[in-house]
Amino acid sequence: MRVEFRHIFLLPVMALIGIIALTETGRLLAESPAADNSGTPSTDVTPSREPPASPARAGAKIYWLPIREEITPRLTLFVKRTLEKAKEAGADYVILDINTPGGLGSAMEDIGKDIASLEKVTTVAFVNTDAASAGAYISLSCDIIVMAEGAQVGSSALIFVSPGGGIMEVSEEIREKMVSHARALFRAMAKRKGRNPDLAEAMVDQRIWLKWVTIEKEDNTVEHRIMTKDEADEFVSESSDPRKIVCEDIVTDKQLVNLDYKQAVKYGFADGWIKQGEGREALLNYLGLKEPQIFEYEPTISENLYNIITSPFVTTLLLLLAVGGIYMEFTTPGFGVPGIVGCGALLLILTIGFVLDTANVWTVMLVFAGIILLAVELFVIPGFGVTGVLGVALMVAGITLSLVPFVIPDTSWEMGYLLVTLRNVGLGIAGSVVLVLVLIRVLPRTPGLSRIALQTAERVEQGYVSSSAELRSLTGSRGVAITNLRPAGKAEFGEGQFQVVAEGEFIEKGENVEVIDVTGNRIVVRKA
Known part of the structure; x- marks a missing residue:
């Protein structure tokens, strides 16, 4: 399939449309019980905990949250939004339908904290298949835990993952520090919910x-x-x-606790279990709920886009569009599509940082300080020198720091995280350079887009002389300072006025001066 360049150039515009799509609001699906099967809860193992409290009134309001994926920051946003809706609506129960392999520890901690702090609402963890790793902690944060036949819970070992997705090795000191933190989390949550803290700890630490x-x-x-x-x-x-x-x-002491549905009930981690395939109706019967109002939530479009826009690949692509778009805007007249795409991509990168809770006002200031220095280099100071290099460095530093959860790396894991992020930022900048070079060559030959590119050349044989050649002809010329030179100011040579810099001393207005050096657009003078 052949793809023409004018179609490719529309990709940045599509990226901007994607930004607008992020403002899409959540949708609520309300339904009544839909399960066709019915049954009574089965518990052929004596529970170690008391069964759930007395049955709720008929028509209880239930909010149903599916957790059937890896635990990520996107899921944190979804759970937080749904819990807030449930609280505002005066829900009686929030049921978490759990089937997850685990996920990020930070997301696990946030979700567990939000669930456990929910007041005047009974929270239920329905482990219908698997609540591994972080899923075990989320289950533990609920008031009631019900297992489906064949389900299991536990095995919450810590695995250190780089931002690129690979498993990282860390020192024993760092591992012990993180394991101790996880043990404390599991133990505290177990005590808070009236479950055995040793059993919870042993899900994290195999030495117990x-x-x-x-x-x-x-x-x-x-x-x-x-x-x-x-x-x-x-x-x-x-x-x-x-x-x-x-x-x-x-x-x-060589294993992590991982409990099947019967063991979970026997050891008091779960309150009971229901037969596999009996579905939602059996769970509601177990809880003593008759004809409840069920409000089932699903992630919104913006929440589903979260994992996409926070991936390293998309961050690199956004950086490419940001740097390339801003540069093209600086080098073309007016304000058009390149500026809109560049600014939009840059704002989206910073927004990702704020959503991940890694960006702050200082990182934003670094980025915009870098942009200002680049503008000064392009429009005020000739050539590309220290100001331009410093501008690029500030932009790289600001964007990188807005995407990492620390300022100075303190561990090998943090150093690895920083290096991978720097690699992604570097790839984005390198890609933007390639993009600009391609656009410079292709734009003049692209119908409809050639108007924003310079298509003619001012040649010497046609009578044109470069400004630098004209300025070099001033070397040795004498004139008069028409402003105070402290050290920069203006001087007049013949019929022309020029911006000049005095060498080594201030020169007062009206004094005679002589041009001693011309470099690019910089004219150096001294007293004549």
Whole structure:
């Protein structure tokens, strides 16, 4: 298939349309219970926790949130928006329909915090297939956890991922620091929700050896406890009748806790389970909800676009459009499509940084300071020197810092993150240079676009003389300073007035001067 350049040039305009699409608002899908199957909850394992509270009134208002993907910042936005809607609407229940392999720790922490802090609303985690890694923490943050038959939860090991998507190796010191933080998160959330904190911790740290201790009491009743291996050994040794104590491993010190649906109920992580395939109606029956109003939310278009626009590839492409568009705008008359596309792409890059919570006012100031210096270099100072280099450096620094979650890298992981981000920024700038060179060659030959490109040349044989050649002819000329030269000012030579710079001293208005050097557009004079 043949693609003409005039079609390719429309791509920046399409990018601008994409920016406008980000303002699209959320949509709400309201429906009544749609499950065709019905059934009663099955629990052939005795729960360690009390069943849910008394049945809610008929017509309870339920907000249904599907979490069936990797845990990302986009999902954080979706969950936060839906929880706010539920709170404003006076919802009775928020049900999270969970099937996730896990995801980013920061997103997990934010989602768990939002769910746990929801007041006057009962939150339910329905683990219908898998709540691995970050999904286990999100489940733990809910008031009630119900498992589907065959579902599992746990295995929340920390994996360090570079911004490029690869797995990174980190030092033991950094790993221990992060594992300790995750253990504290899981333990605190378990205590907050009335679940066993040791079991929650062991989902993160495989060094925890847990025992399921069964104690036969004197009244022939049985008590179950979860203990660490050391606690269980000490408990047995201090018991007056060790024969009435049975200990079995939940997990050894070489494994992470990963529970199937029956184990989750048995050990008190979940409240109950329902048969696979019985669907939504069985869950509602388990919760004691009759004829509820169900409001089911799905991500909006803008939320679905989030993962796309925050990818390294799109960031690099936006940077290419930003630098290329702004440069083309500087070098063409008026303000047109290149300026709109360049400014729009730059604003979108900074917006991505603010959404990711990595940008701040200082990074924005660095970027715009760089643009100002580039403008000064192009329009005020001849050639391309220190000002231009400094402008590019400030732009690169500002954009890079707006995309990384730190200022100075303190660990090997942060250094790797910074290097990958710098690579993406560098590729964007290099691509913009190529784009500008291509446009310079192609625009004059493109119908409809040739008007913004210079198509004629002023040749010497046609009588044209460059300004630099004309200025060089002033070397040795004498004239009069028509303003104070401190050290820059104006001087008159013959019938022409020129911007000049005094060498080594200030020269007062009216004094005679002599041109001693001309470099580009810079004329250096001294007292005659």
